[in-house]
Amino acid sequence: MGPPGSGKGTISKRIAQNFGLQYLSCAEFLQDIGTANETEASVLVKSYIDKRMLVPDHVVTGLMLPRLEQLSGHSWLLEGYPRTLGQARALNELCQLDMVISLNIPYETLRERLSDKWIHPASGRVYNMTFNPPRVKGKDDITGEALVQSEDDKPEALMTRLRHYKDVAKPVLDLYKSQGILHAFSGTDTDRIWPYMNSILSAKLPAQQSESHLPPVA
Numbered sequence: 669m670g671p672p673g674s675g676k677g678t679i680s681k682r683i684a685q686n687f688g689l690q691y692l693s694c695a696e697f698l699q700d701i702g703t704a705n706e707t708e709a710s711v712l713v714k715s716y717i718d719k720r721m722l723v724p725d726h727v728v729t730g731l732m733l734p735r736l737e738q739l740s741g742h743s744w745l746l747e748g749y750p751r752t753l754g755q756a757r758a759l760n761e762l763c764q765l766d767m768v769i770s771l772n773i774p775y776e777t778l779r780e781r782l783s784d785k786w787i788h789p790a791s792g793r794v795y796n797m798t799f800n801p802p803r804v805k806g807k808d809d810i811t812g813e814a815l816v817q818s819e820d821d822k823p824e825a826l827m828t829r830l831r832h833y834k835d836v837a838k839p840v841l842d843l844y845k846s847q848g849i850l851h852a853f854s855g856t857d858t859d860r861i862w863p864y865m866n867s868i869l870s871a872k873l874p875a876q877q878s879e880s881h882l883p884p885v886a
């Protein structure tokens with residue numbers, strides 16, 4: 669968990685790779701559903717994503733939980749789910765989480781990072797002009813297509829998104845704190861947070877490291 673631009677995507681890919689976890693980003697999953705063949709669910713999901721609004725709990729949960737059941741037998745890492753208390757309660761019915769990671773990144777850092785963030789819209793690949801720049805300025809590494817900046821990452825929009833994140837995330841974080849599974853990491857740099865996270869995860873997940881060569885589940 670973490671506010672927009674806190675580095676959830678960046679760090680969770682790193683965790684999944686290092687510990688051999690199946691990685692599932694809720695936003696990417698919803699994006700794929702929204703662009704898949706037209707079904708009732710895909711039209712509904714797309715209508716929320718187009719407005720950058722949270723997809724209603726019963727819809728996200730109805731899509732995510734069956735996907736997670738397909739991953740049973742593997743250890744997994746979720747990014748961006750659950751985001752609401754309703755989603756957290758639904759997930760609790762399915763399984764007991766081992767650990768919840770929350771990123772606390774100062775507002776000024778988020779603002780700077782997001783003003784420097786560029787994306788390749790077709791794939792969702794994310795770049796940062798100082799932290800992980802594309803090989804050719806303004807172009808996606810794989811396709812060579814143009815990168816764009818999102819209106820949502822501009823300071824005024826960011827402030828609103830941040831306020832919204834805090835309101836919605838607080839009860840979820842409180843729930844996981846009360847279960848004793850919340851680990852919060854504070855800092856301004858992903859690379860500086862990473863060693864702490866790595867050592868806590870290494871103490872909790874030694875067995876999973878041997879799974880690192882598992883093929884991804886379709």
Ligand SMILES: Nc1nc2c(ncn2[C@@H]2O[C@H](COP(=O)(O)OP(=O)(O)OP(=O)(O)O)[C@@H](O)[C@H]2O)c(=O)[nH]1
Pocket residue numbers: 670671672673674675676677678679781782784785786794795796798799800856857858859
């Ligand atoms: N300068 C800098 N940029 C970083 C760092 N960590 C991540 N970034 C960049 O910051 C931006 C946000 O990182 P993401 O991993 O997309 O963050 P997120 O929390 O998934 O963001 P949302 O999808 O907006 O919720 C990207 O452009 C990253 O490349 C860091 O330590 N320093």
Ligand SMILES: Nc1ncnc2c1ncn2[C@H]1C[C@H](O)[C@@H](COP(=O)(O)OP(=O)(O)O)O1
Pocket residue numbers: 672694695698716717718719720721722723724728748749750751752755820829
């Ligand atoms: N757990 C979740 N519950 C409901 N909607 C979600 C969700 N995760 C992602 N979404 C939706 C919100 C946005 O419309 C879209 C993209 O999410 P995102 O990349 O996290 O962007 P944002 O930071 O603007 O919410 O998917």
